[in-house]
Amino acid sequence: MKVYRKLSEFKPQAKAIVTVGTFDGVHIGHQKLLSTINDLAKAEDGESVLLTFSPHPRLVLFPEDNDLKLLSTLDERIERLRKSGLDHLIVHPFTIDFSRITAIDYVSEILVNQLGVHKLVIGYDHHFGRNREGNLEYLKKVAPECGFEIVEIPAQEIDDVNVSSTKIRKALVEGKVSLANEYLGYEYGIDGTVVNGNKIGRTMGFPTANIKPLDKYKLVPGSGVYAVLFRIDDVWYKGMANIGTRPTVTNSPKSVIEVNVFNFDGDLYGKKVRVVFVSRLRNEVKFENMAELAKQMENDADNTEMALADRSMDFMD
Numbered sequence: 001m002k003v004y005r006k007l008s009e010f011k012p013q014a015k016a017i018v019t020v021g022t023f024d025g026v027h028i029g030h031q032k033l034l035s036t037i038n039d040l041a042k043a044e045d046g047e048s049v050l051l052t053f054s055p056h057p058r059l060v061l062f063p064e065d066n067d068l069k070l071l072s073t074l075d076e077r078i079e080r081l082r083k084s085g086l087d088h089l090i091v092h093p094f095t096i097d098f099s100r101i102t103a104i105d106y107v108s109e110i111l112v113n114q115l116g117v118h119k120l121v122i123g124y125d126h127h128f129g130r131n132r133e134g135n136l137e138y139l140k141k142v143a144p145e146c147g148f149e150i151v152e153i154p155a156q157e158i159d160d161v162n163v164s165s166t167k168i169r170k171a172l173v174e175g176k177v178s179l180a181n182e183y184l185g186y187e188y189g190i191d192g193t194v195v196n197g198n199k200i201g202r203t204m205g206f207p208t209a210n211i212k213p214l215d216k217y218k219l220v221p222g223s224g225v226y227a228v229l230f231r232i233d234d235v236w237y238k239g240m241a242n243i244g245t246r247p248t249v250t251n252s253p254k255s256v257i258e259v260n261v262f263n264f265d266g267d268l269y270g271k272k273v274r275v276v277f278v279s280r281l282r283n284e285v286k287f288e289n290m291a292e293l294a295k296q297m298e299n300d301a302d303n304t305e306m307a308l309a310d311r312s313m314d315f316m317d
């Protein structure tokens with residue numbers, strides 16, 4: 001897959017089978033669309049092209065909306081798209097000026113001149129251009145005179161998959177990581193750095209690496225205890241994580257991500273790691289004392305072993 005950081009870097013060679021979108025998470029709905037353009041490209045001896053944007057349009061259009069958290073960083077999005085077999089990925093900078101392009105300019109300048117579109121594959125709910133004025137009906141009207149064809153993904157097909165980035169964000173916020181993983185078609189993970197905690201963990205027999213996500217826009221699942229996989233220096237381990245405020249030990253409202261890594265002993269401070277959330281075990285609870293918490297963490301360890309018993313980590317990247 002060739003990656004271009006702006007539209008002008010892309011020079012169409014073969015018939016371009018194009019789709020456009022933000023593709024946050026590259027979930028199973030996105031994956032289906034990607035296989036459609038890849039199949040069409042093969043059948044027509046053309047090349048599949050995805051035009052996507054960074055930063056996420058909502059972060060540019062509604063900067064005061066600090067709540068928006070994303071399923072994928074740009075690097076994660078690129079890696080997921082690479083795995084889909086796409087030929088060309090254009091990550092165009094999304095700016096206010098870009099958002100003001102009129103529908104007609106979008107079609108003639110971007111789709112026709114810059115992308116050399118042969119077929120445009122989109123769903124019924126696709127909007128583009130200033131104030132989202134361009135839509136499927138408009139494209140269908142202008143495509144013949146502009147020399148390209150629209151391939152519409154039928155509403156039924158979209159509804160059958162019934163997945164959206166919004167739906168996955170909601171599942172993760174509610175702690176439903178198994179459901180989110182089903183919708184994503186892979187297991188949700190976060191890259192982060194190991195930072196200092198309160199140094200209580202080791203005294204309980206459960207040292208916990210405190211993880212600070214590398215990307216401030218990355219969505220952190222809702223509070224709770226999770227069975228996880230954990231990557232340190234390219235080696236994968238099993239482990240158990242807590243996300244939350246740790247009400248047993250502090251009154252601070254600050255939520256943290258902590259992982260007790262199984263069969264590992266060593267210094268992790270400052271390391272870049274990845275936590276992958278496989279399933280949720282329970283809610284975070286305020287215990288009477290540390291001994292009660294430690295007892296529960298013994299159970300959590302057993303439950304995690306069970307949850308991950310059949311897990312091979314061979315396929316992990």
Ligand SMILES: Cc1cc2nc3c(=O)[nH]c(=O)nc-3n(C[C@H](O)[C@H](O)[C@H](O)COP(=O)(O)O)c2cc1C
Binds near residue numbers: 201246247
């Ligand atoms: C698997 C797991 C489950 C946890 N469950 C809870 C919990 O239910 N309630 C709570 O207050 N803290 C919970 N914690 C957080 C511990 O209180 C925390 O790891 C401990 O205080 C050590 O913190 P430190 O690493 O900052 O020293 C959990 C931690 C882990 C790893």
Ligand SMILES: Nc1ncnc2c1ncn2[C@@H]1O[C@H](COP(=O)(O)OP(=O)(O)O)[C@@H](O)[C@H]1O
Binds near residue numbers: 198201
């Ligand atoms: N199996 C393990 N799982 C997690 N952290 C471990 C493990 N073994 C050693 N460590 C180290 O111990 C640190 C966590 O110890 P802890 O007492 O909980 O301190 P902190 O409050 O700084 O997280 C980790 O950041 C890591 O450097």
